[in-house]
Amino acid sequence: MTRAEILEELKTILKPYTVDKELLAGINDNTDLIKDLKINSANLVDVIIDAEAKYNVEIDYDSAEEMTNVGSCIDIIMKKLNTSE
């Protein structure tokens, strides 16, 4: 799975928690989930849980701490996908 594919799927995962959904069209690796997308910090937990369900992976506490922007989310998801195979 490529970064571009995960980026597209991430838009769907982030959508329910993003206040201004139009912002999702323009997200890139540097988009910050809290500062740019205004996601409530407690809802980052839901983003992580939804990503786990989508990719059938388990994201531990340390990895979750790193998932602050779109790029780091894609990094973690790719890493977990590779180790679960």
Added chain:
Amino acid sequence: MNNHILTHLPYKSSFRFVDNISLLNENEVIGEYTLKPDAFFYEDHFEGNPVTPGVILTEIMAQIGLVVLGIFLVMKETGFDFNNQELFPLLTGTDVNFNKMVLPGQKVTVISKKQYFRFGKLKCQIQMQDASKEIVASGTFSGIIKKLDRK
């Protein structure tokens, strides 16, 4: 036997909305509260026509359904030190629908089922029933409990 947990609730007098916990385990909690006819909000909500505000019903659901269960889970998972630390609950999200009015003196039962408790966040499906077991309100609640060192 579950009520020892109530001593750890941070709310006092006019803003404590839990009388009794009848069931408490890792996945669910059931508790009751009877609305005091002399509660501060009835005088003005509404004048001459006292009705429990939806925001108070929401608070009752959150205190029983999230905070009681949350404190139970924090105590269980991390060996919390009550002598040197205190718990500070924060409500982070609610999505509630109201079906019936609650009047002064009525007793309500709150039934909460855990959806998950991860990374410090507790999310529950919570229902409030009246004495005839009819649904008063229901919804999804989430919150976090911060641990603070006592000064």
